[in-house]
Amino acid sequence: MPWFLQAVHVAALSPFGRDQGIFHYVAWAILRGETLYHDVRDVNGPLTAMVHLVFMLLGGTDEHRFRVLDLLVNGAVFAFVGACLPGLWNHPKRPSLWERAAFGLVGLVVLGAQYLSYVYWHSAQRESFFDWFMLSSVALQFSAQARFEGDSEKRAMLRHRNLLFVAGALGAMPWLGKPTYAAFTFLQMAALLLDKEMAIGVRTRVLWFLAGTAAGAMIPLGFMLIHGDVGAYLRVTFQDVPAMYRFIWPRSVKDLVFPKFQSGSGEVFFGLAGAIVLSVLIFAGKLPRRALAIALLPLAGIANIIAQRKGFEYHYHPLSAAVRLQLLLLLVCAVEWARATLARRPLARMLPFALAIFTSVVAAHELYTSPHRHRLWLPNHVAQAKTRETQEYFAAFPEWDFFPWDLRRAAQWIEEHTTPDDRVQTYGMDPYLLFLAKRLSATPYIYAYDLSPGAPLAGGEGARPNEAQKQKILDIRNAHERDLLERLEKVPPAAFVFMDKAPLLSFVDALEDFAWYCPDSHAWFSERYEEKARFGTVRIFMRR
Known part of the structure; x- marks a missing residue:
């Protein structure tokens, strides 16, 4: 537990990486009245921006407070999932509050340890946000399908319906984050169809679950209807993504299943092994059919990774969480089996004891090797907010293509030399600078890859155009x-910002990249702007 608390403390003090900064700007721009997908062009669903916006309203504008909120929500979800697992066997006694609390604590530590095994760059990411809904949905469905001793038919039917509705709603919300999360919902549907123990028929359970999915999808869709352009979202998602964005850094299936980072291939192996073992137990009648969704959950995680074809570490969040959920299911199974057979088999207690030790070792190893524990000095040096705005602080989180100290110095200069109503055009991959400077983008193009096509034209091992x-x-x-160019000519921005060494550009020099790929816009820009300041990799141009 001390290792867990140490890792949590350091994680809460970690800065944003690139992606967190991007979506922070997107959410802030929405709060300033910008229309998502129209004024801010993005290829992601609205759910991520919605999470950032809600966190901002809860005080998460600051990076540290955002991290704290993220850890709190993750902790609550992990504990909730663990608390839903007791009462595994068909028609058991209703689990006591203490049983649920105990397994809730186990869920918090085991699932929390896997989350804390991700570096700061890959935590508080899209997939980790979507896991809140997916894991909660799977856990609720697991509870919804339970039949407890003493339940009346009416009470069982009411619980089945209500929980299935909520489970469906939670499971559908990530669809509006990344459509690939539909794989988890299809898996849950299969588990519903195969369950023979529920008090309600197949048609009724499916209808209630689907009603929930419709209601759940309406939440991020409603957010988009209020704050976004649905038509633009559909064009980006179903036209531009298949035609252009899918060719940006695609990886082969082999690289996705056996990624360069060691933990990824281990998750795939253990997920497949767990799915086989648990499926055998289920169809042999040793586990109830309602455990099928958890047993096969890693398969949806693997499908989610392969469908996206990118294979960054944060894409493995749902897979690693699913593997730990399998382990928790086995632990609950062993504990309840031993309790039921202890009178006949005194040695039965050894199985849960052994599994508990194994589970503890897995969590302890992840906590001990957590990247956050490599910075145990951090809390003593950056406890105050001002100490988290220094060059030394950001130097502790080095990246080869991300320069937060340069961004902050440039943002401060822009804030001092422009008015709050001025707009700024960036060329790079870090619109977080705009949030730091408290300035809106002059055009919807906050990602340079919308204008610099080198990466999609080149493709990757997974796909080449x-x-x-x-x-x-x-x-x-x-x-x-x-x-x-039409937008620039209509309302010239107060400043242009070029970010060198940005990923997805063909040239290290961002201005050279802009001149090569956007000659007409560069010609217009060159006549009207001159360089006024430079902060490391960031160059600022103002009107002549």
Whole structure:
């Protein structure tokens, strides 16, 4: 437990990486009246922006407070999931509050340890947010399918319906984050169809679950209807993503299943092994059918990774959580089996004891090797907010293509040399600078890859565009530049910011990249702007 608390403390004091900063700007821009997908072009669903916006309203504008909120929600979800697992066997006694509390604590530590095994860059990410809903949905469905001793038919039916509705709602919300999360819902549906123990029929349970999914999907969809452009979202998601963005850094299936970081391939192996073992136990009648969704959950996690074809570490969040959930299910199974057979088999107590030791070792190893424990000095040096705005602080989190200290110095300069109503155009991959400077983007193009097509044209081992697909990519890019230039000519921004060494650019020099790929816009820009300041990798140009 001390290792757990140490890792949590350090994680709460960690800064944002690139992605967290991007979505922080997107949420802030929405709060300033910008329309998502129209004024702020993004390829992600609205759920991530919604999470950032809600956290901002709860005081999470500051990076530290955002991290604290993220850890609190994760902890609550992990404890809730653990508390839903007791009462595994068909028609058991209703678990006591103490049983649920005990397994809730186990869930908090085991699932929390796997979350804390991710570095700061890969935590508080899209997938980890979506896991809140997916894990809660699976746990609620597991509870919804239970039949407890002494339950009347009416009471059982009411619980089945209500919990299935909520489970469906929670499971559908990540669809509006990344559509690939539908794989988890389909898996849950299969578990519902195969369960023969519920008090309600197959048709009724499916209808209640689907009613929940419809209601749940309406929450982020409603957010988008209020704060976004649905038509633009549909065009980006179903036209531009398949035509252009899927060719950005795609990896082969082999690289996805056996990634370069060691833990990823281990998760795939243990997830598949756990699915086989638990499925055998289920279909042999040793476990109830309602455990099927948890047993096969890693398969949906693997499918989610392969469907996206990117294979960054944060894409493995649902898989690693699913593997730990399998382990928790086995532990509950062993404890309840030993309790039921102890009178006949005194040695039965050894199985849960052994599994408890194994589970503890897994969690302890993840906590001991957690990247957050490598910075145990951090709380003593950056406890005050002002100490988390220094060059020394950011130097403790080095990245090869992300320069938060440069961003902060440039943002401060822009804030001092422009008015609050001025707009700024960036060319790079870090619109977080705009949030830091408290300035809105001059155009919807906050990602340079919308204008610099080198990465999608090159493709990757997982997919390379043919000549027709390359032409489609160029057509999309050319349309972006025409729109960019039209907007710039209509309302010239107060400043241009170029970010060197940004990922997905073809040139290290961002201005050179802009001149190469956007010659018309560069010609217009060159006549009207001159360099006024430079902070490391960030160059600022103002009107002549």
